[in-house]
Amino acid sequence: MGFIENIFVILLLISVSCFFSMSEIALAAARKIRLRQLADEGNERAAKVLELQAHPGNFFTVVQIGLNAVAIMGGIVGESAFTPHIMALLQGVVPDHWLSKVSFLLSFLLVTSLFILLADLMPKRIAMAMPERVAMRLVGAITLCITVLRPLVWLFNALANGLFRMLRIPTERNDAITEDDIYAVMDAGAEAGVLDKGEQQMMENVFEMQSVPVTSAMTARESLVFFRQNDTEDDIKRKITQDPHNQFLVCDGLLDSIKGYVNSTDVLIRLISGQPLNLKDNSLVRSCPIIPDTLSLSEALDYFRNNRVDFAVVMNEYALVIGVVTFKDLQSAVMGSWVLAEGEEQIVARDASSWLVDGVTPITDVMRAFGIDSFPQSQNYETIAGFIMFMLRKIPRRTDFVVYAGYKFEVVDIDSYKVDQLLVTRVEQPPLS
Structure with missing residues (x-):
């Protein structure tokens, strides 16, 4: 063959190698979630790509056969195409005893460079940039190659599978999506600007709902306002005025002796119409x-939905009331600061390295706010105040503190033995010796 015919053959081999390189990367990098979405919309090519991904053995065998065959043929053709012309150019410049070797080396470098640039780097980068589109464009040709080379594919697959079994190496990848995968996708979305920080936090809260106890979102026992059955109208009016709520528990003296609840709207209607208020009235x-x-x-959210209620009393195993949780509390636990009115934030930044934290802040919110992976034996408490009590092994007093994970948690306000507020300060980690 002449020089022109050799150049044409080399370009043809580069094109074939380019096809196999793009196919290999595109099929491996194509996202199954996106392909399933396209397949559900009726895209047949996306369905074929999914089928190849489910059984990639035949495809990768064809790719390796094609790439290796092209590489061998490219070396043979390239050497015969360029070496004579390079020898002619170097005649008289390079000593005769080195001429053939130098010409062969330069020819080898030229052909190799062409294949690396045009048949490897460029097509693979294109396939990585848009894997689904490339995979769907090439899937027909890939399927044809698998059909034509079926005997060779079967032979090499059988040999490879035998070696895998002998070495006990798994041949199928695990495509199950884990919780960590979802968190990674959300982090990537936040970094790319697709999600803002509030949306990311809300989505993470949704995934944590199954593991976070309902007690982390409730109004604690000591903050509850309730009616006693023997309260007078003046007592009822005073409590509603001082602490307006939609519902009030009705108890027989003690909070743990619950008789039911009244709706503040019903109380208001009776007061306006001049009817007597009798908290023993079942109506x-x-x-x-x-x-x-x-x-x-x-589970609490499921209970609210199934029973069509918007609040519930939380009791422990001793039938003692430990708090009340409302639908708004659950909503706040999921949506975080999106549903909090100004001034209701439980973690308030004072400056770049210190924060005021409400004692009843759930420990999960503290972990998220300060980037702390875990707290010691966190199954023993639910709030940051509980963490302080657990670490100190006593009822905290003002100025008591705990240093953990690069932060100093200091008690700054106590209300009747209750840790009302903490000052969290970033501290310098001691240098490693």
Whole structure:
């Protein structure tokens, strides 16, 4: 063959190698979620790509056969195409005893460079940039190659599978999506600007609902306002005025002796119409929904939805009331600062390295806010105040503190033995010796 014919053959081999290189990267990098979406919309090519990804053995065998065959043929053709012309150019410049070797080396470098640039780097970068589109464009030709080379594919696959079994190496990848994968996707979306920080936090909260106890979102026992059955109208009016709520528990003296609850709207209607308020009247006092403190946020939300209620009393195993949780509380636990009014934030930054934290802030919110992976034995407490008590092994006093994970957690306000507020300060880690 002449020089022109050799150049044409080399370009043809580069094109074939380019096809196999693009196919290999595109099929490996194509996202199954995106392909499934396209297949569900009726895209037949996406369905074929998914089928190849499910059984990639035949495809990768064809690719390797094609790439190796092209590489060998390219070396043979390239040497015969360029070496004579390079020898002619170097005649008289390079000593005769070195001429053939130098010409062969330069010819080899030229052909190799062409294949690396045009048949490897460029097509693979294109395939990485848009893997689904490239895979769907080439899937027909790939399927044809698999059909034509089926005997060779079967032979090499059988040999490879035998070696894999002998070495006990798995041949199928695990495509199950884990919780860590979803978190990684959300982090990538936040870094790319697709999600803002509030959306990312809300989505993470949704995934944590199954593991976070309902007690982390409730209003604690000591903050509850309730009616006693023997309260007078003046007592009821005073409590509603001082602490306006939609519902009020009705108890027989003690909080743990719950008789039901009243709706503040019903109380208001009776007051306006001049009817007497009798908290022993069954037409006014309704049956109270009660849930155990062992439920998670997700289970509590299911309870609210199934029973069509918007609040519930939380009781422990000793039938003691430990708090009340509302639908708004659960909503706040999921959506975070999106549903909090100004001034309700539980973690408030004072400056770049210190924060004021409410004692009842759930430990999961503290972990997220300060980038702390875990707290020691966190199953023993639910709030940052509980963490302080657990670490100190006593009822905290003002100025007591705990240093953990590069932060100093200092008690700054106590309300009747209750840790009301903490000052969290970033501290310098001691240098490693």
